Amino acid sequence: MNTTSFALRHIGPDQQEQKEMLNTIGVDSLDQLIFETLPDGIKLEKPLELDEAMSEQEYLVHIHNLSKKNKVYKTYIGLGYHPTILPAVIQRNILENPGWYTAYTPYQAEIAQGRLEALLNFQTMIADLTGMELANASLLDESTAAAEAMSLLFAVRDRAQKKAGVNKFFVSEDILPQTLSLLKTRAIPIGIELVVAKENEFDFSTEFFGAILQYPGKYGQVTDIKTFIEKANANNIKVAVAADILSLVKLEAPGKFGADVVVGTTQRFGIPMGYGGPHAAYFATKEAYKREIPGRIIGVTKDVDGNRALRMALQTREQHIKRDRATSNICTAQVLLAVMAGMYGVYHGxxxxxxxxxxxxxxxxxxxxxxxxxxxxxxxxxxxxxxxxxxxxxxxxxxxxxxxxxxxxxxxxxxxxxxxxxxxxxxxxxxxxxxxxxxxxxxxxxxxxxxxxxxxxxxQRQTEFLTETVFNKYHSETELMRYIKKLERKDLSLNHSMISLGSCTMKLNAAAEMLPLSIFKWANVHPFVPAKQAKGYLTVLKELEDQLTEITGFAATSLQPNSGAQGEFAGLMVIKAYHESRGDHHRNICLIPASAHGTNPASAVMAGMKVVVTKSTEKGNIDVDDLREKAELHKDNLSCLMVTYPSTHGVYESAIKEITQIIHDNGGQVYMDGANMNAQVGLTNPGQIGADVCHLNLHKTFAIPHGGGGPGVGPICVAKQLVPFLPGNPVVKTGGDQAITAISAAPYGSALVCLISYGYIKMLGAKGVTDATKIAILNANYMKQRLEGHFDTLYSGEIGRAAHEMIVDCRPFKAHGIEVTDIAKRLMDYGFHAPTVSFPVAGTLMIEPTESESKEELDRFCDAMISIRKEIDAASKDEPNNVLRNAPHTLEMLTADTWNLPYSREKAAYPLAFVADNKFWPSVRRVDDAYGDRNLICTCAPIEEYMEA
CATH class of the missing domain: 3.90.1150.10 (Aspartate Aminotransferase, domain 1)
Structure with a gap:
């Protein structure tokens, strides 16, 4: 065993396990499996050209030496970024703790109560400091939050304003330059006219639906926003305020003056500058606008026993429900950073x-x-x-x-x-x-x-804030350390068991990749310092761009988009700019397959495009005939096709090159959603299949941890003709010669966490990243084979193979009175997080094991699923009181004096022998979502107030 090989540490199954798995699948070799899985004509003809793989030790020496090229001067630049003090207790117990950074988005609330409480603290802190009724669980950065505020105010115009076509939005000259750039990016496609001027010269005319102020202004002046907001309210103009979070301790809350939305960043609450990110933005507004809030809101509800419980409320997965009618394409947050900022508030009080x-x-x-x-x-x-x-x-x-x-x-x-x-x-x-x-x-x-x-x-501030107990209790390091640990124990993360989420790729986030985030000269660089002070960063970011460009088969890369959804939007805006540069301003039709990610249509609408949906075949593939018909019908106005590859159904569609050619023949460009890039790296690539632009989810394929729902990075890689239009920044020059305006606030988005993906590629090298793809495909097909006869796989390739993920059909179990949700909740009793539930097909589970899980762990999960299948067979529609419908089972249930259920406590808690060895206890029983939406409480309200509701 080569102890210096990072690939051996990253990839789960060893050589002997791989042989056993291939034998189970019924193939002679890994190469045969890959041959049977990938269609002809899309395979790469030569290996990737990447540097030779480094060992972990070599990489850590390398990255430490590169950090010395960054010069950390005393920095007083401001403009939304400030040196801070990250309390060591938060650094060690959250930022550097896999119990926090490897957790998934809290869609399964019963095993995410710790994170949900930390986010509720964050929301409470924001609502208090801003004086608003409602805050979300964070956004990507201040500029994005400001753009979302503008979109919300545009959406909530009254009937008369909409009828009159009122579309002007006033922007104070004091706004941060990066925010103004992003407002321009977002305003034009949806028909908003920006008017930038001095606050004291604004005439409050009826041509305006909204305004945004910076508080304090970009160069520090504190203006009289109170008088401005009063005049605006009197003239039916809604006001957003971009406020410095620390200043709100001294300045009166904008909500007290009548502001409609307050946004900003919580970076200065202990979060390192990191050359621009990641940082948790905040977004707070009135309860009247709760249905229009972008992103996620954490709400208080109860479980089936009536105990207080938390869960994501209202906007959860809004894009997958509303699609092209969604108010935003934001489906992620900066959860890890929001947790840290919230804990900064808890610690200091x-x-x-x-x-x-x-x-x-x-x-x-x-x-x-x-x-x-x-x-x-x-x-x-x-x-x-x-x-x-x-x-x-x-x-x-x-x-x-x-x-x-x-x-x-x-x-x-x-x-x-x-x-x-x-x-x-x-x-x-x-x-x-x-x-x-x-x-x-x-x-x-x-x-x-x-x-x-x-x-x-x-x-001057008169209003009290942070009066709740949680902000007045944990001020010693011992107490905060224990509070953080108490919350951590309520969450199931990758440090406990596999999280086999289809489309989300919850792979190993190696410690060697994470360690550099805490190095002083990486963490403490302002994004607007002169280039000579950021040579280490610029070296890493340029090389990462080159690595991703090589992997995707394209010509150039922009790292600016700081989430997958931002990457989608950026890719579409680059396509739009390309068409316009050729005089094709009319090209605005975006074809999107019915099976696409929900953010795809939302992003297209944000980019000013009209969505035309194309059909899927019974096998889940794109209906090529329907696509051709619609491409030809709209050929004069066709802008692009948005396609996911392998498909959202977990299959390499053999017609992909024909599909991309149809689009090109009709004057369009092809955008490839990179959500499933974990099944492409080293075997095929977007350039090979004929795409023109793709976004990549660095928090999926390239090992940035999910952090409980963020940070993410969504860079775009583009073909030669699109290079000139890559996004720029108003302070630091980035992007192409004809750069579109900013997509994110910082020049390189969330630069600090790009170190993780840089390290991932550096330590794996060309062979390692390719082997990772192969083993991801092996693991998925092994699980598919093991579950055969117990569960039906909905879609597969022409020879019956899955890609790196598969969809298991749970709809037939309705005959037993069992829904897919019951299976998801029962998996918690076995110590597992459920796979992706009801996406992209309702009533199914989408399973993706990733390459970093061992055969032993895959077998444990398969054993759990097979055991659950037996429980389903024993269930009856006429008797709902069964082990599945009652799942998950808590420790409180199991230790109660009475037990009136028709199955044993042992069956409830320890259904298989391996569970007892490492038991994870859900902290609440099944949560009541409907109750929470009827009684929306999104702050740390006293328990009496909660009970009254």
Missing amino acids: PKGLEFIANRVHSAAALLSNALKQLGFEQINTAFFDTLQIKTNAKKVRKIAKEKKVNFFYPDENTVTISINETTTVRDLNYLILVFSEIANKEAFTIDDIPQTSAIPENL
């Missing part, structure tokens, strides 16, 4: 946050006075943490560079300085020293930071 905010603000005020003493003009009349200095910016830049200090330079006569949580008395004295040299005056020193205020009295 209201008094701790007040101390931090007071210190930041007082330090800024002290520096303002010191600079005035040195003869500088500070033009912000009211501010929280950012000063705007009128001076010779060129001279300041030169001296600041020598002194290793970063400021921001809006123009040649202005410098801005943003103070942050890490700023000390020593730092302030160093800044005074720097500016005394600029002013050619003698420096002076300060000894402490006396509390002071530069905030107008009418904007």
